[in-house]
Amino acid sequence: MSKVLLKGNEAIAEAAMRAGCKLFFGYPITPSTEIIEYLAKHLPEAGGTVLQAECEVAAINMCFGAAAAGARVMTASSSPGISLKQEGISYLAANELPVVIVNINRTGPGLGGLGPTQSDYFQSTRGGGHGDYRLIVLAPSKAQELYDLTMEAFDLADKYRNPVLILADGFLGQMMEPVLLKEKKEGNLPPKDWQTDGCKGRAKRKIASYFLVNELAEEACQRWQAKYDQIKEAEQRWESFYADDAEYLLVGYGTCGRIAKSVVLNARKQGMKLGLIRPITLWPFPVKAFTSHFDGIKGIVTVELNAGQMIEDVKLAVNCRVPVHLYKRQGGMLPHEREILKFVGQVFNLPVRGEA
């Protein structure tokens, strides 16, 4: 197993290849473009194909076809492109097709800018397109995790027959870090006994999501919901950092999770019992992280690069039993560790030493 220096976006691309992804359909958009560029260079050597589609709508629907045919397939884009894909993502969810989708979030609304942001949290965790559906949403916080979670995303997609979204930002996508190129684990995945690849030796199959009988439509909704419940139970992931004895908690994912770790270390130096919950799955949201740590907690601050989106899930997770505050930056700006600690001190009336 070799260790190499890769940009976050390249780590995603390399992991996809090693996970057996043979097809990539995409359309260039900063700050996700290195993914299609890296794959265009390396996937053909591995016997795969990169097709630059005419638009994101085409790309996601090409993914639909490839997944229906049984292939491992991925697409990547950034926020405006992900908006365009939403109808297609809804169809993927309805038809239960395993596709890995990467969103290197850029700021919005509109064309926005390229700086790090988490403005697509709602879009990612609430489905995003029309209809009552969920994606499995993974939120890595460093290049190694981009690699590991991308590889795992393909297994999760196949295991649950559900699209999986990897949500990161331009900071994570562009930063170079050492990555250990782990090999794919041989998992025990269900056979694709639904794929439409020609009916030789079996009955014809169809993949469709068209219901003109309400009773049948409700049955389908209940089937999907049962699957989502199963995922909620089995797949919540998070990292706890100094959370066991904490009186105050930071909650932050991705880039914010990284920054929050330094904040926790600084706070501990000052004797402040601060801890961190770093959600790794954004959907299902790691509610269990809060039930297990809850007893001694007096207050929570979510650190977000948006107007306060994840905070709603945190409030639901703790049932509003403790005060939950928001520390935010927007528009591509990153918070400084010192400012976060100062904010924690302010809202909970705690002494903070130093330049803060």
Add this chain to the structure above:
Amino acid sequence: MQKVFGRPKGLTEIPFHYCPGCTHGIIHRLIGEVLEELNIIEDTIGVAPVGCAGFSLDFFSCDFVGAAHGRAQAVATGIKRALPDRIVFTYQGDGDIAAIGTSHAIHVAARGEKITSIMVNNAIYGMTGGQMAPTTLTGQVTTTSPYGRDNGVAGFPLDLPKAIATFDGAVYVASVSVDSPKNILQAKKAIKKAFRVQQAGLGFALVSILSTCPTNWGMSPVDSLKWLQEKMIPVYQMGEIKVAEEVKGL
């Protein structure tokens, strides 16, 4: 007694749900016959549109996938790229392929995507109750052109096959009709050729088929056929619009 006509093996036993006199059914039958005659039922994956043919998934005996409105050719591209040795075709209405899906229609042709597309042009949005389509004729009354299609407001009928024929990757483009026994035979020949083009791996093939919609045209089936012959055929370039050199030998 010798059986000279029956349900082709390319079709299932499920009865069509189309309105009386609708020629979607004839087109289905022709495709079903071609799938059987070329012996490709087990190798074929069809892609259904959103439109009146949205339930065509049930009518063909090959594997079938239902795409979002307008996206059948993008979906077909994904299937074909995953399974290059299979036969992949799309079955789409004029609204599906020539309005919301136009970008894909152009780009599968430009890329020479090795798929076959069947476009059913009934000059209207049948499924949604008779609204104007890009193919609606000048002056034609629909629910969204209640005073007749006005070129000044709604532009001109879009002749998609003519445009598609200009792309290098489109190697076979034909426009046919199913209004008479003679034209039905012609249509079948074109459909068969479009599938053989794909079998030979030559490039993109499109067959546009003029079709009736008695329900939304507000006419009897017989009058519909007459209207198609008298009004539609003169507007659209008919016949084999493009037969690339490599296709001529087929």
